[in-house]
Amino acid sequence: MRDMEEYIVFIEFLELFQSQLVEDPIRGRMDVIHHIFYEKFPETNVPDIGNFMSYVNEFNDLCGYALEFEGSTVAPVLVNVVWDRVELLENALVGTRNKPKIQQQLTSEPSSENKENKLTLSLKKLLEEPFVSVLQLYSKGFDLSYNRLDELLKAKTSFSILMTEKIKLKTEFKKGPEVCEDANHCNILSNAIFNKSGLNAKNANIEQKQAHTLLQQNKHLQSTDAYKCSQTKVHFLPIFNANTDLYLGDCSYLDTCHKLKSCRYLHYFTLKPSNNFQPLPANERLQRISYVDHDFTIGDCFTEYTRKLTPPQWINCDIREFPFPVLGKFAAIVADPAWDIHMSLPYGTWKDLELMHLPMNELQDEGIILLWVTGRSLEIGRKALTTWGYKISDELIWVKLNQLKRTIVTGRTGHWLNHSKEHLLMGLKGNPVWVNRKVDVDVIVSGTRETSRKPDEVYDIVDRIVGKYARKLEIFGRDHNVRPGWFTIGNQVTGTTIYEPDVQKRYNEYKESRNKS
Amino acid sequence: MASTSSKWSEENDYANEYIHTGVQPISHVRNATMPREGYPKLEKLHQLKEKKVSEHAVKPYGCRIAAHLLMIQKLNSWITDHGLVFDVIMIGALVENQFILPLLTNLPIQKLCAKPGYLFIWATTQKIQELTKVLNNQNFNSKFRRLEELIFIQCNQESGGGKGFGPEDYQTCEKVPLLQRQQWHCWMCITGTVRRLTDNHLIHCNVDTDLQIQTPQSVHEGPSAVPDAMYKIAENFSNTNRRLHIIPSRIGYNVPVRPRKGWVIMLPDIILDNFDPSTFQKELYEKSKVNYAKSNQPQFLVPQSAEIEELRPKSPNK
Numbered sequence: 061m062r063d064m065e066e067y068i069v070f071i072e073f074l075e076l077f078q079s080q081l082v083e084d085p086i087r088g089r090m091d092v093i094h095h096i097f098y099e100k101f102p103e104t105n106v107p108d109i110g111n112f113m114s115y116v117n118e119f120n121d122l123c124g125y126a127l128e129f130e131g132s133t134v135a136p137v138l139v140n141v142v143w144d145r146v147e148l149l150e151n152a153l154v155g156t157r158n159k160p161k162i163q164q165q166l167t168s169e170p171s172s173e174n175k176e177n178k179l180t181l182s183l184k185k186l187l188e189e190p191f192v193s194v195l196q197l198y199s200k201g202f203d204l205s206y207n208r209l210d211e212l213l214k215a216k217t218s219f220s221i222l223m224t225e226k227i228k229l230k231t232e233f234k235k236g237p238e239v240c241e242d243a244n245h246c247n248i249l250s251n252a253i254f255n256k257s258g259l260n261a262k263n264a265n266i267e268q269k270q271a272h273t274l275l276q277q278n279k280h281l282q283s284t285d286a287y288k289c290s291q292t293k294v295h296f297l298p299i300f301n302a303n304t305d306l307y308l309g310d311c312s313y314l315d316t317c318h319k320l321k322s323c324r325y326l327h328y329f330t331l332k333p334s335n336n337f338q339p340l341p342a343n344e345r346l347q348r349i350s351y352v353d354h355d356f357t358i359g360d361c362f363t364e365y366t367r368k369l370t371p372p373q374w375i376n377c378d379i380r381e382f383p384f385p386v387l388g389k390f391a392a393i394v395a396d397p398a399w400d401i402h403m404s405l406p407y408g409t410w411k412d413l414e415l416m417h418l419p420m421n422e423l424q425d426e427g428i429i430l431l432w433v434t435g436r437s438l439e440i441g442r443k444a445l446t447t448w449g450y451k452i453s454d455e456l457i458w459v460k461l462n463q464l465k466r467t468i469v470t471g472r473t474g475h476w477l478n479h480s481k482e483h484l485l486m487g488l489k490g491n492p493v494w495v496n497r498k499v500d501v502d503v504i505v506s507g508t509r510e511t512s513r514k515p516d517e518v519y520d521i522v523d524r525i526v527g528k529y530a531r532k533l534e535i536f537g538r539d540h541n542v543r544p545g546w547f548t549i550g551n552q553v554t555g556t557t558i559y560e561p562d563v564q565k566r567y568n569e570y571k572e573s574r575n576k577s
Numbered sequence: 578m579a580s581t582s583s584k585w586s587e588e589n590d591y592a593n594e595y596i597h598t599g600v601q602p603i604s605h606v607r608n609a610t611m612p613r614e615g616y617p618k619l620e621k622l623h624q625l626k627e628k629k630v631s632e633h634a635v636k637p638y639g640c641r642i643a644a645h646l647l648m649i650q651k652l653n654s655w656i657t658d659h660g661l662v663f664d665v666i667m668i669g670a671l672v673e674n675q676f677i678l679p680l681l682t683n684l685p686i687q688k689l690c691a692k693p694g695y696l697f698i699w700a701t702t703q704k705i706q707e708l709t710k711v712l713n714n715q716n717f718n719s720k721f722r723r724l725e726e727l728i729f730i731q732c733n734q735e736s737g738g739g740k741g742f743g744p745e746d747y748q749t750c751e752k753v754p755l756l757q758r759q760q761w762h763c764w765m766c767i768t769g770t771v772r773r774l775t776d777n778h779l780i781h782c783n784v785d786t787d788l789q790i791q792t793p794q795s796v797h798e799g800p801s802a803v804p805d806a807m808y809k810i811a812e813n814f815s816n817t818n819r820r821l822h823i824i825p826s827r828i829g830y831n832v833p834v835r836p837r838k839g840w841v842i843m844l845p846d847i848i849l850d851n852f853d854p855s856t857f858q859k860e861l862y863e864k865s866k867v868n869y870a871k872s873n874q875p876q877f878l879v880p881q882s883a884e885i886e887e888l889r890p891k892s893p894n895k
C-alpha cells in the first residue's frame with residue numbers, strides 16, 4: 061500500500077497539464093504520460109509502465125474513476141478527466157496530509173519533516189525551462205494575448221509602408237466617375253431622354269452628347285437633383301419599349317445582347333457624366349513632386365529622372381519560330397495565349413505542349429511573368445510556369461463586371477457553375493531586389509470588353525511592381541495591346557515597329573539570315 | 578514636369594484608385610450584398626431551393642475530435658463500422674494552417690464519398706501548389722475530377738481589430754507574395770458520373786457562380802471561418818442530403834465555425850458534439866427522398882418541385 065501523499069503528486073500532475081494530456085501531441089497515450097510523469101516525479105518510484113499503470117489504476121479506484129480511458133487494456137488511451145472527482149479526492153487527501161502517518165513504506169524519503177518540501181521542490185522543477193509560467197512572461201514585458209501576437213505578426217513593416225507611399229507619389233491618379241445609386245434619378249433621366257423625345261435606344265445608337273443635349277432641352281421634366289447629378293455621376297437608364305417584360309428582369313447580356321430588338325428582358329443605356337473631362341477641383345488635385353519629394357529610393361533606377369518612356373514597339377511574328385534572343389531581356393512578361401480549350405475562336409489555338417516548350421528562359425534572367433489562364437488551362441498554366449523556372453508567387457483574380465458594374469451571375473451556362481472571374485498567374489524568377497511588393501491587391505475589378513480582351517489595369521500593376529522604365533514584353537499581343545514602355549509580339553499585331561537600336565540591329569540580322577536560307 | 582497630375586478618366590481604374598484612396602477594388606462591385614439583383618427569377622429559384630434544402634435537412638451535427646490522426650481513425654470507423662457515406666464532403670476552411678494534405682493522403686476518401694459525390698477543398702494561393710501535387714497523383718486523380726475552382730474574396734478589414742483570418746496572415750516578411758492577398762481557393766471535384774442534361778434529380782448546374790465575395794453584411798454578422806455562401810453553393814449544386822465538413826485544425830474562438838443544418842461538422846473545437854452514426858442515419862431516412870432506382874446504394878435526395886425545375890438554368894442542348 062502506498063502513502064496517500066503519493067496520490068497528491070498525481071493530482072498536482074493532472075492540474076499542471078490539465079487538458080493537455082488528452083490533446084495533441086500527447087493525445088492521452090499512457091506511455092507518453094508515464095514518461096512525462098516519471099521525469100517530473102522520479103521519487104514516485106514508478107520506473108516502468110507496469111508500475112505506473114497500477115499506480116494510476118489505484119488512483120482511479122480511489123477517486124471514483126475520474127480518469128476515463130478508451131482503447132484496449134494493453135494500450136489504454138486517456139480521453140477525459142472528470143475534475144469534480146479529482147477535486148473530491150484532493151480535498152480528502154489534503155486533509156490527511158496533516159495527520160500523522162500510520163504506514164510509512166517509502167524508504168527514499170528518510171526525514172518526514174520535509175514532506176512539504178517534496179511537493180514544492182517538484183513544483184519548482186516543473187517551472188524550470190522549457191516550461192515558463194505566464195507570470196514570468198508578463199514580467200518580461202510580454203503578454204500572451206493571442207490578439208496582441210496576431211497584430212504584431214500582421215503589422216506592416218516600415219519598408220512596405222514607405223514603398224506604398226512612394227508608389228502613391230509616382231502614380232498618376234486617374235479618377236473615374238462614380239455610379240449614382242438613386243433609382244429614381246435613373247427613371248427620371250430615362251423618361252426625359254427616351255420616352256419624351258421618342259428616341260428608341262434599341263434602334264438608335266445615341267451618343268453621349270446627344271443624350272445630354274436632350275436632357276438640357278427637357279430640363280423641365282426632371283428634378284434639379286437628377287439633372288445636376290447627371291453632370292457628375294454615371295447613370296444606368298432603363299430602356300422600356302413595347303416588348304420589354306419587366307417581370308423578367310435584366311438581360312443577362314445587357315449591352316452585349318445580340319438580339320436587342322426582340323429581347324424581352326430589360327436593357328440599359330449608360331449615361332456618362334457630362335463634365336467627364338474637366339480637371340479635378342483644385343482641392344482634390346494632388347500637387348506632388350514625383351522624384352524629388354522622396355528619399356526612399358530602394359528599388360529605384362538612379363537614372364530614372366532622365367529617362368523617357370520608349371514608344372510602343374511591336375513585331376509581327378510566329379512565336380513558335382521567332383528567336384527570342386533578338387528581343388533581349390525583360391523585367392516583366394505578360395502572356396495571354398489562345399488556349400486550346402475546344403472552343404471555336406476566330407484565331408488559331410495553341411497546343412499545351414507547344415507552349416510548355418517555348419524557350420522562355422531566353423527572355424528573362426530575373427523578374428516576373430504573368431500568364432492568363434481559363435478553366436482547364438489553369439492547371440497547364442501552373443505547370444508551365446514551374447517548367448519555365450518560375451515560382452508561382454501570386455494569382456490575380458479578375459472579377460468581371462458587366463455594364464451595370466455587377467458581377468456576372470447568370471447567362472454563362474454550359475459549365476457546372478457560372479463563370480464570373482478569370483485567373484492571371486504570376487510567377488517570380490530569381491530574387492530581384494528591385495521589385496516592389498504588396499502595393500496592389502490580388503484582385504482586379506474591371507469590366508468585360510471584346511471576347512478575350514483583358515483589363516488594362518494589369519499594365520499599371522506591372523509598372524508598380526517592376527518600375528515604369530523597366531523593359532516589358534507582351535507575348536500573343538494584339539493591336540490594342542501595344543503601349544509605351546512595352547514590346548508586343550505575336551501574329552495578331554500589324555507590322556513591325558522597333559525603336560531600340562540594339563533590337564533593330566539583331567532583328568535586321570535575323571531577317572537577313574532568313575532571307576538567305 | 579515634376580508633378581503627378583490627376584485627371585478625370587472616362588473609365589474607372591479601381592486598382593489606381595486603391596493606390597490613392599485605399600478603397601478596395603472589390604468594394605466597387607455593385608451587387609456584392611445582393612448578388613442576384615436584377616434577376617428576379619434567379620432570386621426566386623434561390624429562395625425555393627433554400628426552403629427545400631432546409632425542410633429536408635438533418636439537424637446540425639458536430640463531432641469534436643482532435644486533428645488529424647484521431648480524425649482519420651474516426652472517419653475510418655465510420656466507414657467500416659457504420660457504413661457511412663457522404664454525397665458532399667467539404668474539407669478545410671479559411672485557415673492557413675490545416676492538416677489537409679495528411680488528411681487527404683491518409684484517408685480512403687473515395688470510400689467516404691458516395692458515387693456520384695462531390696469534394697470541396699479549401700486552399701490558399703500558397704498551399705494550392707502542394708495540393709495540386711496530391712490531387713494530380715494517380716491514386717487521387719483516377720477517382721476525382723476537378724470541375725471548378727471557386728474563389729472567395731475577403732476584404733481586408735483594417736478595423737477588424739486583428740480578428741478573423743486573412744489569407745495572407747503571417748507572411749509579411751517573405752519574398753513572395755508580390756501582392757496583398759484577398760483570395761481563398763476552393764476546389765470542386767467530382768467522383769463518379771453525372772449527366773448535366775438528364776440527372777437533374779442529382780445536380781442543378783449554374784445556380785451559383787464560381788466567385789463569392791465577402792459582403793459588408795457578412796462582416797457585420799461577425800467573423801466566420803466558413804462563409805455561408807460556400808455552403809450554399811454545395812447545397813444548391815448537389816440535391817443530395819448527406820453533407821460532411823471536415824476542418825482538420827483548431828479554429829479558436831475569434832472565427833468560430835457555426836454548426837449548420839444539414840451538415841455534419843468535424844472539428845477539434847466545434848461547439849456541438851452530438852454526432853452519432855445511427856441517429857444520423859435514422860434521421861436521414863426520415864428527412865430525405867430515398868431513391869433505390871439505379872444502384873444498390875440508396876440515394877438520399879432533397880426532393881425538388883416543378884417550380885424549381887421551371888426556373889433552374891438549363892444547359893444548352895447539343
Ligand SMILES: [Zn+2]
Nearest residue numbers: 240242245289
Ligand atoms: Zn443620380
Ligand SMILES: [Zn+2]
Nearest residue numbers: 311317323325
Ligand atoms: Zn437582351
